[in-house]
Amino acid sequence: MLFDQYAGKFMTVCLRYANDAMEAEDMLQDGFVRIFNNIHQFKFEGSFEGWMRRIVVNVCLKQLQKKKLYFSEIKEYSGPALEASAYTSLGEEDLMKLISNLPDGYRIVFNMNVIEGYSHEEIANMLSIQPSTSRSQLVKARKMLQQQIVELQKIAV
Numbered sequence: 613m614l615f616d617q618y619a620g621k622f623m624t625v626c627l628r629y630a631n632d633a634m635e636a637e638d639m640l641q642d643g644f645v646r647i648f649n650n651i652h653q654f655k656f657e658g659s660f661e662g663w664m665r666r667i668v669v670n671v672c673l674k675q676l677q678k679k680k681l682y683f684s685e686i687k688e689y690s691g692p693a694l695e696a697s698a699y700t701s702l703g704e705e706d707l708m709k710l711i712s713n714l715p716d717g718y719r720i721v722f723n724m725n726v727i728e729g730y731s732h733e734e735i736a737n738m739l740s741i742q743p744s745t746s747r748s749q750l751v752k753a754r755k756m757l758q759q760q761i762v763e764l765q766k767i768a769v
Contacts, residue, residue, distance in 0.1 A: 614644075614647075614648075615644055618661065618664060619640065619644070621661075621665075622640055622643060622644075622664070622665065622668045623636060623637070623640050625665065625668050625669060625672070625728075626639040626640045626643070626668065626672055627708075627712070628708070628711065628712070628719070628723045628727065629669075629672035629673070629676060629719075629720060629723060630672070635675075638675070639668070639671055639672045639675055640668070642671045642675070643664075643667055643668035643671040643672075646667050646670075646671055647664050647667050647668075650667070665728075669724070669728060670738070673720070673738055673739065676716065676720065677739075677740075702761065702764070706764075710757055710760045710761070710764075711723070711757065713760070714753055714756060714757070717749050718749050718750075718752055718753035718756060719753065720739070720749075721735060721739075721746050721749040721750050721753060722749075722750060722753040722754070722757075724738070725746070725750050726750075732746040732747050732750075
């Protein structure tokens with residue numbers, strides 16, 4: 613019942629970190645194995661779903677670290693600022709596709725900070741990087757997303 617209730621939500625989390633659906637399914641399965649093995653450690657402090665989500669995110673990060681996660685230093689985008697109207701024409705699915713196209717380091721830090729709500733210090737501890745690396749990866753991820761959205765707007769017009 614627990615798997616049935618939360619698998620869809622957590623699959624979405626895994627897809628944000630994985631490079632493809634099969635990798636996300638592996639992450640999801642490993643996440644639920646860890647949840648079931650450690651369910652006795654839940655202390656009924658805070659949200660049960662939040663506790664499970666943190667386990668799933670940690671499983672995703674561990675699998676990515678096995679692949680030697682690389683934090684890119686891609687040339688920064690210096691194009692025009694993005695108008696607010698550009699965001700309104702994008703759907704959630706479109707935005708998630710753009711995020712999934714980011715380089716690994718950018719995508720992971722963006723997901724952890726913007727979507728999951730981790731601080732740069734927490735991200736740094738979890739990924740064994742400096743907080744400044746986390747901040748710079750986030751800035752570069754946002755700029756790259758803006759560039760991709762600008763390019764989409766040019767195509768749509």
